[in-house]
Amino acid sequence: MEKHIPVPNGMTSFWRTQPHFLDSHRSTESLPQECDIVVVGAGYAGASVVHHILDQINPRLKSPSIVILEARQACSGATGRNGGHIKPDVYNGIAGLAADHGVEAAAEVAAFEAKHVTFLKEFIEKESIDCDYSVTRAIDVQLSRDHSATLKEAYEGLIDKGCEATKKAKYIPRDEAEQFSGVRGAQGCFTYEAGHIWPYKFVLHLLEKAIAKGVNLQMHTPVSGITQSTPTTSDLLWTVNTSRGSVATKTVVLATNAYTSSLAPQYKEKIIPVRGTCSRIIVPPGSTAPRLTNTYTLRWNNWNYDYLIPRADGSIVVGGARPAFINDLDSWYNVSDDSLVLEPAVRYWDNYMQRNFVGWENSHAYTDRVWTGIMGYSSDGLPHVGHVPGQKGQYIIAGFTGHGMPQIFLAAEGLAKMVLDDVDFAQTGLPQLFESTHSRLDSRQNKIFASIPGSGKPQARL
Ligand SMILES: Cc1cc2nc3c(=O)[nH]c(=O)nc-3n(C[C@H](O)[C@H](O)[C@H](O)COP(=O)(O)OP(=O)(O)OC[C@H]3O[C@@H](n4cnc5c(N)ncnc54)[C@H](O)[C@@H]3O)c2cc1C
Incomplete structure (x- = not known):
């Protein structure tokens, strides 16, 4: 079986150009022989689970010993190379979930995602985390009249059925859309609360705090396999194997997103590694281009869209570029190499702002850097959170598509309750659709390919 593991030489994203002093940290020279909890993966999910476990520990009880094993540098996976856009979905993918699972279940996901924007703001302020977090408005711009009409109908349907999060989004009709958004040719848009962040700085703050509380962090330590310990009578149920030795543990948390199937083969066709592309655009000093204050999604149809955040330093981080590579399936689907970027995806960003934004024609905006990252697309579009079905003592938080x-921080809060206090998934407050279940693992559905009739082209949610 082909194994997807992080390649050692992922390309440098803008976010990782200023490495934190813990980037390659190892708390101890050799691995502890045993511990209570091993978390595999030091991205947003792994760091958040550890944060919430530490936060929920009863101070009167003995703290569990925790080891984090990370294949490369801290936050060097998708989190360290994404678009930095914290944009809850309140009407687009949510309409699809409502059609498949009912409005109540879909509304639960929408509310959960929307809650992240304020929750993160309060947390980041409380902890004084230097991570450029900004609460803003998302403007979702439709550039096709038909697609705009389809989305508007779905949006109105959700409002009629009482989806509270959808009610907070405002629709801007065609005759006002271009002026409202500043996007040339806008056929309609939606606007609602969203945020943006420097994800690497946020995650490194969580890891630094975890180390201060005694967590053992081990970078450059790829896990090669997880086996049942012998004798099986011990409460150290699992042995986590690496080239630097093994750790016996009671509990394993898989925060391995795109790479999960290499350690848990039952997720092989359930969480598929998919290559994404982002860029950073620089606006030269003295440019007369209008300053952007909102975040954007520019959507040409249901599979072709870009997402964009303006940064306080005047630069713009924008991801997408799907038309540049979507027809070359082998270049992006079921791949785990983030050390290269496809040439058409580099050229895609040439004059991007000049082409799409009113008043930017003479801005001289140019591309500073293009990078790739590997996302974990789940076959049903939903993350897998909770127990690894049938594997006592193993938990998963992966497949964020x-x-x-806008999903991971609070998903980790719920998972921490399960890990620490053996709380049932249903009591965690997490959206019911996120639970990793036998029936999801048994399903043969692959929605990644289902969205575009006749084309076979996959769709994502951002
Ligand atoms: C180009 C791009 C743009 C994106 N833009 C956005 C965006 O703007 N907004 C948004 O909401 N989402 C975006 N995403 C998705 C988002 O980044 C992810 O959903 C999120 O970061 C996943 O976090 P994670 O911790 O689960 O995964 P990761 O950050 O990938 O962390 C998993 C970690 O596990 C480690 N690991 C895996 N296997 C092993 C092993 N065997 N042994 C040891 N360690 C292992 C990896 O090295 C990695 O560090 C984007 C993703 C990409 C790639």
């Missing part, structure tokens, strides 16, 4: 920023 290019959309983890």
